[in-house]
Amino acid sequence: MPQLDTSTWFTVISSMxxxxxxxxxxxxxxxxxxxxxxxxxxxxxxYNTPWEEKWTKTYLPLS
Incomplete structure (x- = not known):
């Protein structure tokens, strides 16, 4: 079985x-x-929205 000639690989890869x-x-x-x-x-x-100018109170749920 013949051997693979790799002597030109460096030249081919470099030029590529x-x-x-x-x-x-x-x-x-x-x-x-x-x-x-x-x-x-x-x-x-x-945008002016009606809730921005009003103070609203946030209530906590009853415990």
Missing amino acids: MITLFIIFQLKILNHQILIKPQTTFLEQTK
Whole structure:
């Protein structure tokens, strides 16, 4: 039974890793990344509800 020749594996794996790295760099080169994104604050609308202005007493259940 013939032996598996592994002498070229290092070259193949190395070239594959370099190629993948270059392809990845070329892909992310097209994306624009915001350096300092600005946050926008939305104004919260306050709704007037009748129970906010009234004082109500909370009763505990009878024991």
